[in-house]
Amino acid sequence: MKIAIASDHGGFSLKEELKKHYAKQGLVLEDLGTHSEESCDYPLVARKMTDALLQKKADLGILICGTGIGISIAANRVRGIRAALLYNAEVARLAREHNNANIAVFGGRMQKFEDVVKYFDIFLKTEFEGGRHERRICELDEMGV
Numbered sequence: 001m002k003i004a005i006a007s008d009h010g011g012f013s014l015k016e017e018l019k020k021h022y023a024k025q026g027l028v029l030e031d032l033g034t035h036s037e038e039s040c041d042y043p044l045v046a047r048k049m050t051d052a053l054l055q056k057k058a059d060l061g062i063l064i065c066g067t068g069i070g071i072s073i074a075a076n077r078v079r080g081i082r083a084a085l086l087y088n089a090e091v092a093r094l095a096r097e098h099n100n101a102n103i104a105v106f107g108g109r110m111q112k113f114e115d116v117v118k119y120f121d122i123f124l125k126t127e128f129e130g131g132r133h134e135r136r137i138c139e140l141d142e143m144g145v
């Protein structure tokens with residue numbers, strides 16, 4: 001499974017910590033930027049990630065901005081993208097089971113590294129349930145966005 005990661009400046013330091021943590025476990029997160037603390041625009045960062053997913057260069061993504069909100073709004077404008085802001089363990093599980101989320105979102109200025117790792121580990125190991133949730137996801141893609 002290929003996993004990409006991207007952030008704006010508000011998520012840069014969390015992105016770097018996550019890359020190091022998962023590399024130690026043998027999981028390379030493909031870094032789509034940004035590459036410094038210099039200010040940049042989260043919609044453009046989100047776009048890099050949504051392009052990578054839609055072009056099947058990655059299977060899942062992690063997006064981080066300061067709050068997790070701006071980058072979620074941006075990513076979720078793209079058809080086929082389901083970006084979920086993971087703020088507790090149950091939400092991390094349900095984001096996969098019910099929403100088949102393909103991007104885990106975090107707030108780099110709001111969330112603790114240990115919590116983020118805990119939520120992403122749950123997200124990674126949880127499967128989509130399908131069934132009625134499949135129908136709802138199809139309905140999302142039928143919306144005029």
Ligand code: RB5
Binds near residue numbers: 008066067068071
């Ligand atoms: C950048 O200062 C900040 O606005 C951004 O990281 C994010 O929190 C937006 O929602």
